[in-house]
Amino acid sequence: MTMMTKTRRAGLVLTSALVMAGCTVGPRYQPDRMKVPEHFTEDEHPATDAEIARTNAELKDWWHRFGDAELDRLVDRAIGGNYDLQIAGQRILAERALRDSQASAWYPQVDANTTNGDSRYSLNVDNWPLRPGNPANRPGASYLSYGVSASWQIDVFGRIRRSVEAQERAVEETIEDRRAVLMTMLSAVVSDYMVLRDTQLRLEISNRNISVAQEAYDLTQRLYLEGVGNTLQIAQAKAELDSQLAAREPLRTHIAQITHALDVLMGQMPGTTEAELKIARPLPKVPDFPATMPSIVLANRPDIRRAERAYAESTARIGVAVAQMYPNFSIPLNFNPNASAMYQLFQAGALSWQFFMLASLPLAHGGKLTAQVRGMQAAAEASRLSYRQTVLTAFREVEDAMAAWHDDVEHTELLHRAAEDSRLASDRARKLYSAGLVGFLEVLTTERTALAAENAEAEARLERLQDAVNLYTAMGGGWQGVAVTATALPVSLEKQNILARAFKE
Template identity: 50%
Template sequence: MLGLAMLLAGCKVGPAYRAPTAVVPGNWSEHRATAEELARTQARMRRWWGSFDDPMLDRLVDRTIRGNYDLQIAGERLLAARALRDQIASQLYPQVDVLGAGGIQRYSTTLQYPPLPGISSDNRLWEYGTTVSWQLDLFGRLRRSVEAQDAAVQAGVEQRRGLLLSTLAEVASDYCSLRVTQQQLGIAKKNIAAADDALKLTQKVYTQGLGTTLQVAQAQAQLETEQATVQPLQTRIAQLSHALAILAGELPASFEAELAQPASPPTVPALPVALPSAVIANRPDIRERERQFAQATARVGVAVAQLYPSFTLPLSFTPMASMVHELFTASSLAWSALLQASIPVYHGGGLAAQVREARANAEAARLSYQNTVLHAFGEVEDRLVAFNNDAVRADTLHKAARDDALALDRARRLYAAGLSGFLDVLTAERSAYAGENAAALGELARMQDAIALFVALGAGWQGVDLHDNPLPVDEQQQHAEAAAHRTP
């Protein structure tokens, strides 16, 4: 009995999986995290978009999580991967089928001449039975296949998490861009009003005999130039609104009314920091590569098992009779119980080549993991540098915008007093408009740096529970739709 149990349990050939290790730096070169910073970041990792302190952004993210079609598609593919895993695992168990048949068979009477007298060529047949086939997984080929598909399913989970992070990052980036573009539109309208005031001023100075028609024409051209900046900004606002609606799985115009009212751009959160080891634990792309390495390692076992014999137990029980009442008699019984074995002898080196291929794929998967970790560390380092440097740049741009506004005010006063030419006013206006826009874009760069840094740290999926999506219609409805479209 013990020997039979050991025979059925078998063994699993091929290498046992060991998680890869990566060389992790002690800390980031650009910033040494304190314990307080690490605790603050950990609390914000689950829903980092809340750090921007914008209720509208929170609502957009929630609607995107519920309605985004890419996430739903990824969910369905994950369901398919799990179903495939169950299909593979089902081969570990006996495959049982029940059959039944009844009717009349007619045999040819031309096969023997002359035909035997009194023998009918018609034959009534009644049959029922059961067939069982059980593939004994003595060397672990099926179990390694299940192991590989388990890892594939887990890799699919991480892939969907990565898609979630990129989608949420796109929502946050588009929303921040929308609010900053609305801010730019406000700046443009303010500058149009200022340019209109400048035109009226030049016309007044001209009527007083202190100006020229050249100055009036220059002021008119400046006003028209400022007016021409409005339409591109309005187009950009509409496009961003459409993009946000599509990300949420809604019609493009769904958010236009909701987002039409300008609002202040989101608040740039404090610098999120984390230890390098946390990046390995949180980034979906790293976790996906680790699972792919586990899958490739299991595939080596599948290939090695092909070198060993395979055993199958086909069993059948099929009583047959010409009369129904005879089906349950001993004389109608037909059955078979066999043990089939297939031993690979010579395949021209093909099986050994499969093993080499599987081992090479496993090594490639391990190197891909190492490469992904390396690039992840580099990405975080880059995001930290950009976050810190763009913060300094944004402060400088704000100071420049204030100085440009002061210079414009002084240029207008001097021109009104006849102490300077209108060219100074035009130069100051252009500089002030460019300075305000540059300051707004500088703030946008800081917001996008923060978004990119959170994503680089692998934050965001921890606080989102992505349930498996149900099928879009039930089986009965599918049959009804198929019948409705069936050609006559």
């Protein structure tokens, strides 16, 4: 058989393999169509198209709806400096690198080599084959060689394609993971800021009550000197003043701890923003109730999107396992001229090369390959069920947040009226006591009632703000206006390896 015939036959085999390369085994991914309700049960009215469009726009930067410029600045600093967010971005880069590594199997793998040295052969071995130019009385020889080795795997049944597809889905999962980290971080920053302003408000309430208790103590002393009061009333007033002073200290501690937590969320040392945050500001306003639809939740929740991508990845892994049961085709090539002198390396007699078309077919592996397929099928079904469970959990969280938002409106209004009535009753009790018409016990009772009512109102206002944060978070808002990742490799491969400027290894 002539060399030309061999080459044509090899070319025919290669062409046939390339034609078959369009065959990709394993199931094609089909999204799980889960039936969801047309609207939420806690909706006051079905949302219009205009309301849905407005809500979709608001979700991108929902924290602006609270109308607090200081909060907006803190969120921007957290997006730029939070370390958990940066770590999640690096994981995206790592998964992308793995995807590119999987995709490299599509291309020929080429390596260059060279050899230069001396060798000596034993004369004590019977029938040692004489080499050309190396008689028996010369057991040593110089050896020079250079060459190229290459291998190309033909992806006939889509094993590589399925591997790349699965890794691409893994990349998309890490993107959703980063979005989930971003949402959690945003929720933590906004919630901590609300708690900070609420605690500062309660500190103001505490300071006012300390002033009231001080006035009551001064009043009991004055009345005692005028012969109206008694030492019991003085002791009661002093005890109330001390109690109010003691209640203020935990509030100061809590404020310091919250500012430290905000600093860490922004990626800076605790105490960095304490000076600017210690200035008390009013609580932010409660935004309008957003229009909601189930489609918004499905489109925006990173956990739902990640679960769906995980199901797609598991489906692709089935294809990888199935492809292992089919023949594998590869083309190895070796070109290695060798000689004993430099000038001989480039002569025709020094040429040495190999070119094959290799095929391997798995025959008997004790059921290992079929077991791998069954395992991947079970993993894919588990991913599908996990996706469904994630959807149910997400809808429950939205329903719960909507219910809390609606229920807290009337609750907050009632507590506001109770606080106003309690303050009025406390003022009247002090006036009646100074006129000698009621005892000091009535004063203490009304003051404590007023303090409790004011604190309850502050907590209710905080709960309303937290309900808004929880609903926006449950709807999957916040990541839409932020780039997927702003990270980059710290070392440039092009600067590390001169060959990398021409080839991406």
